[in-house]
Each structure stands twice: as structure tokens, then as C-alpha cells.
Amino acid sequence: MALPWALRSCLQRPCVLRSRRAPLGGAAGAGLILQSLSDDVYQNLAVEDWIHEQASLENRQVLFLWRNAPAVVVGRHQNPWQECDLGLLRQKGIKLARRRSGGGAVYHDLGNINLTFFTSRKRYERMDNLELVVRALRALSPRLDVRVTDRYDIVLGGRYKISGTAAKLGRTAAYHHCTLLCGADKSLLSAVLKSPYQGLRSNATASVPSAVRNLLEEDPALTCERLLEAVAEEYAARHHVDRHVTLINPADEAVLPGIHRKTKELQTWEWVYGKTPKFSVSTYFDLTYEDSVLQVKVDMEVKHGKIEVCNIDVPEQWLPPGLCQELAKSLTGSRFCPDEVTVLASAWLRTCPRDDELRHKWNLLCENVRMLM
Numbered sequence: 227m228a229l230p231w232a233l234r235s236c237l238q239r240p241c242v243l244r245s246r247r248a249p250l251g252g253a254a255g256a257g258l259i260l261q262s263l264s265d266d267v268y269q270n271l272a273v274e275d276w277i278h279e280q281a282s283l284e285n286r287q288v289l290f291l292w293r294n295a296p297a298v299v300v301g302r303h304q305n306p307w308q309e310c311d312l313g314l315l316r317q318k319g320i321k322l323a324r325r326r327s328g329g330g331a332v333y334h335d336l337g338n339i340n341l342t343f344f345t346s347r348k349r350y351e352r353m354d355n356l357e358l359v360v361r362a363l364r365a366l367s368p369r370l371d372v373r374v375t376d377r378y379d380i381v382l383g384g385r386y387k388i389s390g391t392a393a394k395l396g397r398t399a400a401y402h403h404c405t406l407l408c409g410a411d412k413s414l415l416s417a418v419l420k421s422p423y424q425g426l427r428s429n430a431t432a433s434v435p436s437a438v439r440n441l442l443e444e445d446p447a448l449t450c451e452r453l454l455e456a457v458a459e460e461y462a463a464r465h466h467v468d469r470h471v472t473l474i475n476p477a478d479e480a481v482l483p484g485i486h487r488k489t490k491e492l493q494t495w496e497w498v499y500g501k502t503p504k505f506s507v508s509t510y511f512d513l514t515y516e517d518s519v520l521q522v523k524v525d526m527e528v529k530h531g532k533i534e535v536c537n538i539d540v541p542e543q544w545l546p547p548g549l550c551q552e553l554a555k556s557l558t559g560s561r562f563c564p565d566e567v568t569v570l571a572s573a574w575l576r577t578c579p580r581d582d583e584l585r586h587k588w589n590l591l592c593e594n595v596r597m598l599m
């Protein structure tokens with residue numbers, strides 16, 4: 227059992243703790259295999275940040291193994307409204323996270339494994355890591371048809387994606403992380419990664435959708451637990467480090483000083499939504515009122531998650547134009563977020579005349595604007 231302090235000092239200062247002499251007279255490999263005790267996506271991403279920023283990776287490599295409760299993880303430069311069904315995420319209580327690496331949006335649950343390979347920037351080598359994963363898979367299931375593509379996916383049977391890759395390169399340190407689909411909920415995966423949005427324009431990184439498959443469907447021996455063990459084993463052999471897996475608690479400030487602050491930052495609206503590259507929305511929705519259907523047009527420009535320009539067009543005979551302008555005006559400068567609309571809507575209701583019809587129309591309009599967010 228590794229002591230937290232030993233782990234901390236090993237991560238922060240050069241050391242050869244838990245290393246083995248390399249064969250062929252090479253230098254002793256210094257490395258560490260860690261596995262998270264948490265299934266919280268924000269805590270696990272915070273551990274990645276912590277190791278990337280704090281660990282001395284000059285002469286050492288670290289493999290971090292982790293799994294999450296259901297979550298969608300978008301890339302650093304992505305637009306969540308464009309990448310997933312936010313309404314469905316909220317309804318199902320699925321977390322949304324933004325990672326610091328680039329690339330596309332993926333779905334995680336306990337049937338998906340995440341592997342993070344930390345090295346110095348000089349020793350960063352994605353293909354080497356993915357080949358290592360492929361060897362681990364073949365060690366468990368020798369006839370498995372898996373290969374790494376030129377975009378660093380791992381595919382099964384030549385076409386089904388089982389792993390996606392992304393990376394973060396720092397000045398001196400780097401990490402490459404990838405997923406491994408073992409027994410994830412595939413119908414939820416495709417449902418949540420489908421945006422219902424129409425009329426959204428942006429330069430954000432777009433995901434590259436693929437047909438996916440779970441390794442368990444191919445071979446029942448490929449459970450998450452066995453895969454984690456096999457990857458750890460291959461990593462230990464490749465890097466000449468002890469195969470012992472050290473469990474790490476991402477809530478432990480004694481081992482990871484400052485981790486709590488990092489976790490909190492990753493949970494903020496400003497990070498998850500606010501870091502979305504500038505985008506515009508130009509869309510229509512239908513309002514059903516009594517026996518008629520009327521069309522509402524909405525145009526917005528959103529920067530740093532905040533509405534900079536807002537126009538809402540509703541047929542004049544239905545709602546006084548002044549009221550519509552009032553809504554657009556109060557939305558300008560607010561966050562592109564349903565809770566903000568709720569606050570604005572109720573603020574107006576507190577001051578408006580006791581006109582039930584008008585109040586009803588206002589609520590209907592605000593509810594539909596909310597649903598755009």
C-alpha cells in the first residue's frame with residue numbers, strides 16, 4: 227500500500243520509487259500507474275490537470291486509469307449546444323464536462339475506461355501508447371481484430387470505433403488520453419451526442435461521429451476490470467516499471483494539494499459553457515396558443531457564453547412589440563443559460579399588470595426561449 231506522502235513526493239520530485247531496472251542494461255524506468263477511486267468526471271479531469279501541472283515528468287511517466295459515471299466530455303474548443311442534446315443530459319442527470327485537450331465529444335459511463343499517458347513533452351508518443359493498448363487487448367483476446375487508424379482511433383473489425391484519442395501538450399509536459407469502450411450504454415451514447423439544434427453557426431471544433439462497438443460484445447472476457455489489469459501489465463512491461471496499481475483519491479488534498487480548487491473550476495458554468503467559441507443562433511420555433519400556431523424568430527450572438535446581440539420576432543397582434551423588445555433587451559448581456567431566462571421571466575412577472583392572458587403568453591414565450599439553451 228503506497229502512503230499518500232510517498233506518492234506525493236514521487237509525483238512532485240524526481241524519484242525512482244516503484245521502478246525496476248530496465249533489461250538490456252538501460253536506465254531504470256521511473257514510472258507510476260495510478261487508478262482513480264472516484265467516478266466523478268470533474269474530479270478525474272482535475273487529477274489530470276494536477277499531474278500535468280505539478281508532477282515532475284522530466285524522467286518519469288505516469289499512467290492514470292479512470293472511469294466515470296455517465297457524462298459527456300467535450301473538447302476544449304467545442305460548442306456543447308452543437309455537440310449534444312443538453313435537454314436530455316439535464317433530464318437524465320448526465321454530467322457535462324469540458325476537458326483541456328482538443329478534439330471531439332465523447333460519452334462516458336462505467337462501461338468506458340479512460341487512460342491518460344503522462345510524459346515529458348519530448349517523450350510524448352501517441353502511437354506507442356495506442357499500440358500498447360492493442361497489445362493489452364490481444365493478450366486477453368488473441369484473435370481480436372483491432373488496429374490503430376491514422377487519426378489515432380482504435381477500431382474493431384476494421385470499422386467500429388472502440389477508442390478515441392485527444393492530447394494536451396504543455397511547455398515541458400504532455401499527456402495523451404484515450405477512451406476504451408468496454409460495455410458502455412450505446413443507445414444513450416448516440417442519443418446524447420445528437421444535437422437537436424438547427425440554425426447554429428460557429429467555428430468550434432466539430433466531432434467526427436463513428437459507428438461504435440463495445441469490446442464486451444465481441445468477447446465476454448473483455449470486462450473493464452480485466453482490461454484495466456491488462457493495460458497496467460503492458461504499461462509496466464513497456465516502461466519497465468512496477469505493475470502495482472496505486473489507488474488515488476481525487477478528494478485528498480494531502481496528496482494532491484489544490485485539487486479541490488481545480489475540481490471546482492472544472493464545474494463552473496464559465497468553464498463548461500463559457501469557454502465555447504463565439505457562435506450565433508438564427509432559428510425559428512412554433513408556439514401553440516389556443517387554436518393557432520405562430521412562428522417566433524430568434525437571432526442571437528453569443529460570446530464567452532454571454533448573449534451579445536438578441537432579436538426576438540413575434541407576430542405583433544399576439545404580443546405587444548415593446549414586450550418582446552423588453553425580453554430581448556434583458557437577455558442581452560446575460561448568459562446563454564436557461565436559468566437566466568427563468569430569473570428574467572419571473573422578474574418581469576413581479577412587475578407586470580395583472581393581465582392573465584399577457585402573463586400566459588409571456589410564460590409561453592420565455593419557456594420556448596429557455597428551451598433553446
Ligand SMILES: Nc1ncnc2c1ncn2[C@@H]1O[C@H](COP(=O)(O)OC(=O)CCCC[C@@H]2CCSS2)[C@@H](O)[C@H]1O
Nearest residue numbers: 329330332333389390391392403404405433434435436
Ligand atoms: N467513449 C467513447 N469511445 C470511443 N468513441 C466514442 C465514445 N463516445 C463517443 N464516441 C464516438 O466518437 C465520436 C467523436 O469522435 P472524435 O474523433 O470527434 O472525438 C474523440 O474521439 C475524442 C476522444 C477524447 C478522449 C478523451 C479521453 C479522456 S476524456 S475524453 C462520437 O461522435 C462517437 O461516434
